[in-house]
Each structure stands twice: as C-alpha cells, then as structure tokens.
Amino acid sequence: MTELKDSIVSKDGKRLLTVEECPQISTWGMYDETVAEAPVFIGRSQIETGFIGAFTVINLHAVHHVTTSCAIECQSIGRFCMIAHNVHVGFPAHPADFLTSSFVFRYDDRSDFLHDYMRIEGDESEKAMREKYLGAIRKPLSVIGNDVWIGYGATILNDVNIGDGAIIAAGAVVSKDVEPYSIVGGNPAKTIRKRFDDATIEKLEELKWWEYGPDIMHGIDISDAERSIDELGERISSGKYAKFSSEKVVIDNRTGEITIRGDR
Secondary structure, eight states: OEEOOSEEEEETTEEEEEEOSOOEEOSSOOOSEEEEESSEEEOSEEEEOSEEOTTEEESOOOSSSOOOOEEEEEEEEOTTOEEOTTOEEOOOOOOTTSSOOOGGGGOSGGGGGGGGGSOOOOOHHHHHHHHHHHHHHOOOOEEEOSSOEEOTTOEEOTTOOBOTTOEEOTTOEEOSOBOTTEEEETTTTEEEEESSOHHHHHHHHHHOGGGBOGGGGTTOOTTSHHHHHHHHHHHHHHTOSOBOOOOEEEEETTTOOEEEEOOO
C-alpha cells in the first residue's frame, strides 16, 4: 500500500497529480502499479485501480462539511469523472460456502491480533487455507466509464460496469451494469431516466468527446446539448483538434516510487 502525502506532482510548472488528505493507493495489492493520466485530483480515499483517466476528480474537499473517505476498488476509471464523498466501489466477497465466514481463519497478518488466542504454526495447511480464503473473496472488479458522475454515499458492487456519461444518484446501491447516459438511483438502483433520447446518446457515443482535451468545448454552450453535439461534430470532423494525450504519473505499488512517463 502506498500512502500519498499532500502534494502536487508537476512537470515544467504544469500540475499532473494533486493529492490531499493522504489518499492510500493499492490497499489490497491487486495492481503492481497505478497509472494516473494527468491531470488528476485525489482526495481522502483508499483506491485499488490500475488506471485513472485525465481530468477526473475523486473526493474533492468541501468547505461546508468534513470530507469523508472514499473506498474504490475497480479495474479503471475513465476521463472527466466526478466522484463525490463517501463513495464505495467494489467489496471483497465472503466465503458463504465455507464452514464459517469469519476472517479469523484466513491465517494472515490481518488476523494477527488473535494469535494469542489460537494456534498459529505457519504450516502448509494454514498456507493452503489462506490461498483458498483469498480465492473465495476475490471478485471481478468494475469498470467506470468516461464522464461519469457518482454522487455522495453511492455504493457500486463488484463486477458492475458503469457506462459513459452515466449519473449515479447519491445513496444509490448499484448491483447491475448501468447503460451509457442513464441516471440511476435507489436501493437497489434502478434507471430513473435517460439523460437524452436514444438518437442523441448514439451521437455522443460516436463522438467520444472525452478523447479530446477540454479545449474542444471552448465557446460551446454545453447547456444546450443538441446544439453542442452538432458543434462538437463539426469541430472533430474538421481535424483541427488533436486527441488529448499527456504525461502519466505512475505509482509503483510495490515500492511506493512515483515516476512520470511521457505522452503516449
């Protein structure tokens, strides 16, 4: 696990990664490295992921209340995502088919406070049991698309994929995949409505505007979605706007070393 102290990783005066309130990366050690595509902001969080896309903000501090931590375990987070306070994504499963579901019998360092009360010999049977336990609690991790908003206190379970442009309402408990540009809420979460009509959503999925930098939006009134899409289409078709690329901040989760990779 890597704990990132409050800092700014920058290059040539340009911010690449901003962290506040000491987020922790790789709490379970699932990924050897975590790549943050600049720029990214990470607030108080425990994060287990392989990739965080550019312009994504996780748990930005707020002046009107104390920031609560996020716990995020997923394969990847896309670009331009906004993740609010107290969001939970992914959880270890529980071995429901074992004789007991107690973690006391996983025989690892997380249960060492119990060693005075049980026989711990470190023999082959305990090693085998530890592997079986870890295998039972691992579940496929979710993928969070681009331009996704996840509201305060939302929970997204394992193996749930969130489509591009989706909005997860505050307090939602999401147990099934969320379609692109859908708004879901409740427990269990259900689709409240689509953000746009099917034709508009189809155009947005074709445009993939997040592949470009924020300059693609300059001068466009994004409050008028239909007109914005037409203007975006014209700009992309013109070839005057290059797809966005930037440095990658690479966190080595084995050593805690942070390096910067060039555009690619």
